[in-house]
Amino acid sequence: MSRNVYVTGVGMIPFAKPGASAPYDQMGAQAARQALEDADLCYGDIEQAYAGYVYGDSTSGQKALYQVGMTGIPIVNVNNNCSTGSTALYLARQAIASGAAECVLVLGFEQMSPGALASVFTDRPSPFDPFDAVTDELVGKPEIPLALRYFGGAGLSHMEKYGTPLEAFAKIRAKASRHAANNPLALFRKVVTPQEVLESPAIWPGVMTRLMACPPTCGAAAAVLVSEEFAKKRGLKADVYIAAQSMTTDRPGTFDSRDMMRVVGYDMSCEAAAKVYAQSGLGPEDLDVVELHDCFAHNELITYEALGLCPEGGADKFISEGGNTYGGKVVTNPSGGLLSKGHPLGATGLAQCFELTHQLRGSAGARQVDGARVALQHNLGLGGACVVTMYRTA
Template identity: 75%
Template sequence: MSRDVFVSGVGMIPFTKPGVGEPYQQMAARATRQALADAGIGYDLVQQAYVGYVYGDSTAGQSALYEVGMSGIPIVNVNNNCSTGSTALFLARQAVASGAADCVLALGFEQMSPGALGSVFKDRPSPFDRFDKATEELVGHGEIPLALRYFGGAGLAHMQQYGTKLSTFAKIRAKASRHAANNPLALFRTVVTEEEVLNTPVMWPGVMTRLMACPPTCGAAAAIVCSEEFATRHGLKRNVRIKAQAMTTDGPATFEARDMREVVGFSMAKAAADQVYEAAGIAPQDVDVVELHDCFAHNELISYEALGLCPPGGAEKFIVDGDNSYGGKVVTNPSGGLLSKGHPLGATGLAQCYELTHQLRGTAEKRQVEGARLALQHNLGLGGACVVTLYERV
């Protein structure tokens, strides 16, 4: 049994720098109340909740939702690194599609600390041990923070194979800033040029400057998903449907290929995207708008190829020709992406859902992609998991 699943309500609060915003319970409650109000229902009609966060104690999801109500429903806490928010959405959609529930909340939040990401539990093996070992063998540079080595190394592999220029990554960041200028929820809304990106402090000579990396932020986002019967009975919106969705984890290529692009999930993303295209009966060229996981400009570039938006080795031309923005083939990250919004790990996947829902509703204001009918979401977490979701305007 598989039923149609609709996104009937979305909510998102502006992301902030660490230490500036509210505690996680208040952020999460605000995003949830927005999603409920957008759907036009009360919390009493929500039958299950999947709550995603990475840096927090167990049952923080309950603590957050108890601010909204204590209805006794199942609340499942989700942690899948940077794909946590979309994993919560995956589980919520699955519950509705299977008939286990008719109305489910997916919520993601993160209260982050400044600086590079790091391990919390130092007294046990890290889930990144294999990834760290592969990265050390392939790129070295132990003085550079690991996240930069992961994704910078992936970008470097593309540069070495295809002659991709550092300026191409700067073009991605400049494009993100132009899009974010029209997004009141983005943290960084100042437009920067390619030259300004290249002239920011160097993080890895010849590979990355500071503006090519997303900042840690705090925030929350939420979505209400429901069945068609529930939406009809309660008068909820049915204009955005989840047409297909897939979640994948690492395969042998992650380490056996000896390629940093594989270490950061290229094949994992490709497999999820291919499953979605096949299930939906479409080609990548049919997609109108994409929110993808641009934690670094380098990951945006290689994700174009993983998602089939351009052929292998074709990402630089895709970018230089402007096919990744308004007036091109497919608008990528109209929200400004992680590079401009920031990346509160648990909230990111649901922030992408928020943006694409508004795009398909035609309510994205100055960011609106004209005539958007199919929207693709790509959310990646190292360690690893990738969720790709296709939304359809109904």
């Protein structure tokens, strides 16, 4: 990156169940206005905007942002599955770092339907065809929805390799609920115990229960990014900046390794994290707080290892010793994560940015991580793309 990029404003609305939210355009406009207000800027100051969503017609970003202003600026619509929000953030950061813009708005929103994720266009080849082919061979279970087969299969792979007990995933979900209890924007704020997670209805007996999966969610979040020069000129908040960022996509090993952990992006996560650590000169031992992609408790567990928070095969020990929560090695998903906060696909990456920005500002309230100065964000989308972002206090 040639120039420092600062997060000067963030916004996020409470996440809700499908059918209980406003339409996507109203949610998006509300989050964008919040981010602008937090930045002490108006829409007329924005030079470019990137709008991320998965389920929606073309130019839905314009539909949302036209309610905030119509200034003729470029608005780029972004769709990269569950990593959509962070992909939009990646593009916005590049625009400022390269000198193409000084002040950029990033918006993510999603209006989802109830039930498990499913393909929308069934009259053409699916981007998941190669993923399904490997999963059919390694896992089977065609009666289980595709996302559950992918990530349940990855968890089962870890269980078989390292003897990881089902209780480890239950402890992750219970931890998420304790964190979300302090987040007024989270969808689920009820605290559950590991035993309650284990006793919830089995989706895949011996592998996954219902509480180990994130819920379909509606919501929106936004951020305003600026250059250092723009921040100084306008007297804006410049207390949080992006120290490093990397985006990766699949390599042949995703399919050739015959390992469900790699099918769901383990290698992408490892590579993106390694690049960010190299760019920033920091390592996992320097992190105070992490927001990672816990679409299933199984993915949170394997991501601990992909990000280097613990050794390969060491996730169960890391969890049992409380290394993933307050008082431990690094606080993971203080927001409650996707498991409890919710997962509106296009908004998720910006919601992670919202959380980490407030953590580094020291304004996260009851969920504040003491002395947080270095934060890592991990956002994964199958098909595939992974974005890892390092934030630091200025």
